[in-house]
Amino acid sequence: MNKIVDEVGGGPAPRETRSGEPLTIRRLAYSDLPAVIAIERRSFTTPWSLAMFVLELSKPSGICLAALDAEGAIVGYCICSRYDTVWHIMNVSVAPERRRVGIATALLTALFERVDEPDPRFTLEVRTSNAAAIALYERHGFRGAGLRRRYYQDNGEDAVIMWRTPATLRGTLDDIPNAVDPLRRAV
Secondary structure (H helix, E strand, O other): OOEEOOOHHHOOEEEEOOOOOEEEEEEOOHHHHHHHHHHHHHHOOOOOOHHHHHHHHHOOOOEEEEEEOOOOOEEEEEEEEEEOOEEEEEEEEEOHHHOOOOHHHHHHHHHHHHEEOOOOOEEEEEEOOOHHHHHHHHHOOOEEEEEEOOOOOOOOOOEEEEEEOHHHHHOOOOOOOOOOOOOOOOO
């Protein structure tokens, strides 16, 4: 049975961006959805609908996080669902004007801290053209292990299937069935 650590230290997790700006990571709430939708629409050509966010928030086994700046404004979010023995990172986004300062890193770190189980396995899909996101995920132990052809409906772009497992953290793909590195990088 997996246990989700609700909040680090009993309250929202205080963090900092790379520039030293205070950042708070806490559980995403339904009342946050207007701000989340605004970021989503500025970030993606095919944004999630309100109903998609509501569905993910309603799953008791999921982890949905918000990143708030010093003024309490939502500047990013992470949506992760649990499927059997795997955590699927569904959506990570940061307000376009707030990118590249460590907010996504803080969200991923908080996500990993909240999953309180031995050797958790995470997966996600990312556009093959999104080099910045791929690099971010690789810094966190994810490795490309396959390709979903024509995954994105807006332009038919392929998605790299990435995994973070005990093996990827050791530098191999040994515990991922049928894994093939689509990025042709040394693991």
